[in-house]
Amino acid sequence: MAGEIYDNQGRGDAAWSWPPIHPEGRKFGLIAVAVSLFFLSPWIDIEIIGWPLLLLSLGVFAFFRDPERVVPQAENAIVAPADGLVSLITEVEPPEEMVADDGSGNPGLSPGPVTRISIFMSVFDVHINRAPVAGTIRRLVYIPGKFMNADLDKASEENERQHILIERGDGVAIAFTQIAGLVARRIVPFVKPGDTVAKGQRVGLIRFGSRVDVYLPAGTDPKVLIGQSVIAGETVLAELGTQGLIEGISQ
Structure with a gap:
């Protein structure tokens, strides 16, 4: 239909989505989350360390993001x-x-x-x-x-x-x-x-x-x-x- 917008895999309307995280980085992100939750837990409760670590864990996941790319097919x-x-x-x-x-x-x-x-x-x-x-x-x-x-x-x-x-x-x-x-x-x-x-x-x-x-x-x-x-x-x-x-x- 004229005027429709498709993503690069033809799945209908294009929309932004968070790119997947490469498997190589998931373990690092999960470790960072676990450590931050440990410091935020009731029996430790060191927020001055826990919250920055939680933000850092989000940065770790972002570092290992693995977005799809549209590769030029020109031979040379x-x-x-x-x-x-x-x-x-x-x-x-x-x-x-x-x-x-x-x-x-x-x-x-x-x-x-x-x-x-x-x-x-x-x-x-x-x-x-x-x-x-x-x-x-x-x-x-x-x-x-x-x-x-x-x-x-x-x-x-x-x-x-x-x-x-x-x-x-x-x-x-x-x-x-x-x-x-x-x-x-x-x-x-x-x-x-x-x-x-x-x-x-x-x-x-x-x-x-x-x-x-x-x-x-x-x-x-x-x-x-x-x-x-x-x-x-x-x-x-x-x-x-x-x-x-x-x-x-x-x-």
Whole structure:
């Protein structure tokens, strides 16, 4: 019927609803609620601690929210793997772990400078990370490290991090890195080498503030700007093989 509004699953009138909480976060939220209720109980009754903890438990649930996303299906689109702010766009050498022969027989990235887009996630952003392209997980490399501010450039080389390499069906490889931050203390993968993923599929999360770096293939320029907010699984960071830097004005 003309004029009707449908949600992205065709279920009738669109309406706001609280996004579901990812199972990984439910236990933390329930623990926070239990502790707050303990301090608010009649036999303890320490409200000065209980009420702030109860508010904190709501924040924990909000941190692990997992909203649905509408993923662009253009074949050459590379979508953002994380919600957050584009904090850096720079030319760098790809991570050594994504270039060197890992003995699996699967090729890594080619050596030579590539464009890296860094997305900083504050504690207020959704922290579920998604695949920037469809393909097969060829490498998943965890590296222990420091927990300095993830907004710093050197965090890419010194912080705890996890590299993920996805090979598309046409052989093009896209790498991105989950980086723990000042507060983040755990990188949780949902995939393993050999898994096939769809574009925008959930591949992991980083607990409590962090950053994700995306390494664009040679000959591909970004379609986002520093300071731009992006949405995981929805915002197009770049289109494979498309060059020509964009310009914008903050408004």
